[in-house]
Amino acid sequence: MASPAAQLPPGWAAEWDATNQRYLFIETASGHTQWEVPQGAPVVQDHQPGVSPPPVQHSKRRQYAAGQTQAYYGDALTADPTFGGGPQQQQQPVAGGQLFTPGLVGEQQFQAQQGQPPAPGQPAYYQPGQEPEYLNGPAAYGQQPQPGYAQAPVDALAGQFGQMGMGGGQKQFQLYTTNLLTSPPEPRELYRPPPEIRLPPNSCISPSPFANADPSYKRSTLNAIPTTSSLLNKAKVPLALIITPYRSLKEGEEPVPLVTDTVIARCRRCRTYINPYVQFIDGGNRWRCCMCNMSNEVPQLFDWDQVRNQPGDRWARAELNHSVIEFVAPTEYMVRPPQPAVYVFLIDVSHSAVQSGMVATATRTILENLDRIPDEDERTKVAIICYDVSLYFFSLPPGSTDPTMLVVSDIDDVFLPKPTDLLVNLAEARGALESLLGRINDMFQENSIVGSAMGPALQAGFKLMAPIGGKIMVLSSSLPSVGAGALKNREDAKVLGTAKESGLLQAASPFYKTFAIECSRAHVSVDMFLFSAGYTDVASLSCLPHYTSGQTYYYPAFNAARSEDALKFAQEFGEVLAMPIMLEAVMRVRASRGLRMASFHGNFFVRSTDLLAMPAVPQDQSYAIEIQIEESITSPFVVFQTAVLHTTCHGERRIRVITLALPTTSNLSEVFASADQVAIGTLFANKAVERALTHKLEDSRDYVFQKLVEILVSYKASMTSGGAGASAQLAISDNLKMLPVLVLGLLKNVGIRQSAQIPPDIRAYSQCLLTSLPSELLIPYIYPTFYSLHNMPPEAGTVGENGFILPPALPLTSERLERHGLFLIEDGQTIFLYVGRDAVPQLIMDVFNLPSYEVLRGGKTTLPILENPFSERVNAIIQKTREMRRGAYFPHLYVVKDDGELPLRLWALSALIQDRADVLPSYQQFVSSLKDKVNGIGGGY
Structure with missing residues (x-):
């Protein structure tokens, strides 16, 4: 009897394993491959034998001509399956903002990582059982295979990705199940693109690779939207958007296209902006809204090229080809003329601020960065107010280089001592500003006053700029102690770790919230730079940035005498000064019929039910918005559109529009297969902080x-043969297999970790980061990166064809630590260089320029740059780690010795979240407790 492999349709190939009664592989006529398929199991479908395969679609774009409706429906709509979303769709090219992947940095990182594993040969300072011979410099380090780095699952994954959703007429998303008990976390999974968005054919009128939003601007927790709320509830996967509307640009990335002709087409009913997902009807004279189906007239000048003063190509318009677009706003979008950028610096000059070196470092940084402060139109205004228990204003007349100090000691009724020359034009008063910044530290050098009138200083800054709006930058070195907003030290070690601890994470004074709302109304944003050797009540002070779309930066135990402290602050403060900002912004998110924005997380003030007020939006700040399904969705795809009306810092009113289109599904397996674990982890971080502040x-x-248990229970009941009964496995869809370790990382993050040892300031600052960092920075913050440096591949730390090459990321467990090794652990905020106690002298010499491990000191450090290849590569990796993510953060570097100071060692090891620590479980224990919970036995983790 012929084997089943011989009975396949024409053009198919297979290899049959008679012993185990399964196919080793099945390859269809069009090249789809499926591995290890039991007889009778469903396989990837191909076109039927005897039926012609689908026609090859070409990428030629039809041009618009008056009266030719076909131009909008014919080949132009299906021209390129990559962007039209047909069954043959491939992965969309990324429109900038690629996440960095451990192992490779560059555009081709994902493809490269699915290919061959890193070369097995690596320079090693240590061979098991013997010390290495050190011959002719580092180039002669011995070779050894990398220990225990499994490649097979990733290669199998590559095969699975190749098959996903490729069977014509089959499901959009192919579901693969993983058993969490036998699949340890693979760090590279977190850096892969989210599940591919597979839109139905003809949904997009553009073949552009940029027609749908890049995940770095906007991503959804689900890339296939359930058609009913009951289906969403059954899946238990939350539905939310993660939005970073003002994402920074890295070198080589294209800027957001700008439409300058002020021709803005919007739906008359729902106010949606025209985008690549509308339909043109009536011979191209009208367009149908993709959200509410309203028919709208195409503006007369839509097809006119105003630059060349001739008819234009409609298909070439940026708003029909790009999902992220910016319009120059016409006058009807302005309540007043565009405001200039305004910066008011409030500098604490009390005794502790001067003695710590904060005042000298801050004034020097402002002075060195005056040219970087956005001022293209030379309208930027600046003021400097110093404070201790009094307020010190500075009059800076234009053309003068001799500023005058004016002292206001009445802090109960704050007034401006002079109506002019306090808030001055940066370009006109440059000389006086430079003179003042060079003298402030000397003026207050002998200041012995202890105390802080921060609240009155804020009121003074507000009065100065309220008519215009802008940004207040507060530099504080002590707890506000007098006047409005005065705070008391409420740090109490006995409360830590108890149910009352959450009270320490809430604002102690209503001043900071009510003042923030006043600021928001006047388009004033506040950034906080907090330095203190003691308690500074980050929880209260961070309310101001939270409600005014600012940011909090915290420098505990700052001392500028340590060069590392001065460098970190100067680097971050300088980046914030140079950062372009969106001024007097409001943001609204619209969605297709049946969807509603339900709740909002992030730094802003909700002005009405769905209008977010953001006085000055910094780059790379993220927002999470939960979505409800209010009524059944009948359309094959839905659209989410974010619009941010703002003034640029060079004085132009603009509208930034970000459009994301997602398919709908009534199939539960597609809901699971489309879930984005990174977006879900980001939402969970926001929800966890909200819960910590409103509850305990x-x-x-x-x-x-x-929430994690609910997802696992739903998956087990709906998608596995075990159903509701007990199971020996813990099943989850393959695209969600890193969600449990992300949740574990969140549970172990200092923002919400169970501990009686975490100071409230440290915890409150961590919560600020958890609710404002974009996913690209947040994921390493809750799941750090771990590299082995002593035996990294020879190409790691160098620049390859696809960009900078990082070492392969290791799972976060101390099992990977070796006593002779050198390891790097980093979470985007801190970098640890962990040195094993048996590290050979040559390694210590090559990296630290010291003769042996014994003389090496642990703690905050700056690594020397030495003239040997290994030092150059290690320094390059540290530098790239600091540079590669967006944002102003400059992580400190700590050297951690294997047998060094216990607190520092425990801090570094706490980043290895897959280990057991204190009362917190290891990953294996955590997964085991999840299994028990899913099977209906046992308590929490």
């Missing part, structure tokens, strides 16, 4: 754990 820290942890 314990409730916050229980909430996140329970």
Whole structure:
């Protein structure tokens, strides 16, 4: 009897394993491959034998001509399956903002990582059982295979990705199940693109690779939207958007296209901006809204090229080809003329601020960065107010180089001592500003006053700029102690780790919220730079940035005498000064019929039900918005559109529009297969902090754990043969297999971790980061990166064809630590260089320029740059780690010795979240407790 392989349709190939009664592989006529398929199991479908295969689609774009409706429906709509979303769609090219992947940095990183594993040969300082011979410099280090780095699952994954959703007429998303008990976390999974967005044919009128939003601007927790709320509830996967509307640009990335002709086509009913997902009807004279189906007239000048003063090509318009677009706003979008950029610096000059070196470092940084402050139109205004228990204003007349100090000691009724020359034009008063910044530290050098009138200083800064709006930058070195907003030290070690601890994470004074709302109304944003050797009540002070779309930066135990402290602050403060900002911004998110924005997370003030007020939006700040399905969705795809009306810092009113289109599904397996674990992890971080502030820290942890359990229970009941009964496995879809370790990382993050040892300031600052960092920075913050440096591949630390090459990322467990090794652990905020106690002298010499491990000191450090290849590569990796992510953060570097100071060692090892630590479980224990919970036995983690 012929084997089943011989009975396949024409053009198919297979290899049959008679012993185990399964196919080793099946390859269809069009090249789809499926591995290890039991007889009778469903396989990837191909076109039927005897039926012609689908026609090859070409990428020629039809041009618009008056009266030719076909131009909008014919070949132009299906021209390129990559962008039209047909069954043959491939992965969309990324429109900038690629996440950095451990192992490779560059555009081709994802493809490269699915290919061959890193070369097995690596320079090694140590061969098991013997010390290495050190011959002719580092180039002669011995070779050894990398220990225990499994490649097979990734290669198998590559095969699975190749098959996903490729069977014509089959499901959009192919579901693969993973058993969490036998699949340890693979760090590279977190850096892969989210599940591919597979739109139905003809949904997009543009073949552009940029027609749908890049995940770095906007990503959804689900890339296939359930058609009913009951289906969403059954899946238990939250539905939300993660939005970073003002994402920074890295070198080589294209800027957001700008439409300058002020021809803005919007739906008359729902106010949606025209985008690549509308339809043109009536011979191209009208367009149908993709959200509410309203028919709208095409503006007369839409097809006119105003630059060349001739008819234009409609298909070439940026708003029909790009999902992220910016319009120059006409006058009807302005309540007043565009404001100039305004910066008011409030500098604490009390005794501790001067003695710590904060005042000298801050004034020097401002002075060195005056040219970087956005001022293209030379309208930028600047003021400097110093404060201790009094306020010190500075009059800076234009053309003068001799500023005058004016002292206001009445802090109960704050007034401006002079109506002019306090807020001055940066270009006109440059000389006086430079003179003042060079003298402030000397003026207050002998200041012995202890105390802080921060609240009155804020009121003074507000009065100065309220008519215009702008940004207040507060540099504070002590707890506000007098006047409005005065705070008391409420740090109490006995409360830490108890149910009352969450009270320390809430604002102690209503001043900071009510003042923030006043600021928001006047388009004033506040950034906080907090330095203190003691308690500074980050929880209260961070309310100001939270409600005014600012940011909090915290420098505990700052001392500028340590060059590392001065460098970190100067680097971050300089980046913030140079950062372009969106002024007097409002943001609204619209969605297709049946969807509603339900709740909002991030730094802003909700002005009405769905209008977010953001006085000055910094780059790379992220927002999470939860979505409800209010009624059944009948359309094959839905659209989410974010519009941010703002003034640029060079005085132009603009509208930034970000459009994301997603398919709909009534199939539960597609809901699971489309889930984006990174977006879900980002949402969970926001929800956890919200819960910690409104309830208790314990409730916050229980909430996140329970949400994960609900997803696993739903998956087990709906997608596995085990159903509702007990199971020996813990099943989850392959695209969600890193979600449990992300949740574990969140539960172990200092923002919500169970501990009686975390100071409230440290915890509150961590919560600020958890609710404002974009996913690209947040994911390493809750799941750090771990590299082995002593035996990294020879190409790691160098620049390759596809960009900078990082070492392969290791799972976060101390099992990977070796006593002779050198390791790097980093979370985007801190970098640890972990040195094993048996590290050979040559390694210590090559990296630290010291003779042996014994003389090496642990702690905050700057690594020397030495003239040997290994030092150059290690320094390059540290530099790239600091540079590669967006944002102003400049992580400190700590050397951690294997047998060094216990607190520092425990801090570094706490980043290895797959290990057991204190009362917190290891990953294996965590997954085991999840299994028990899913099977209906056992308590929490």
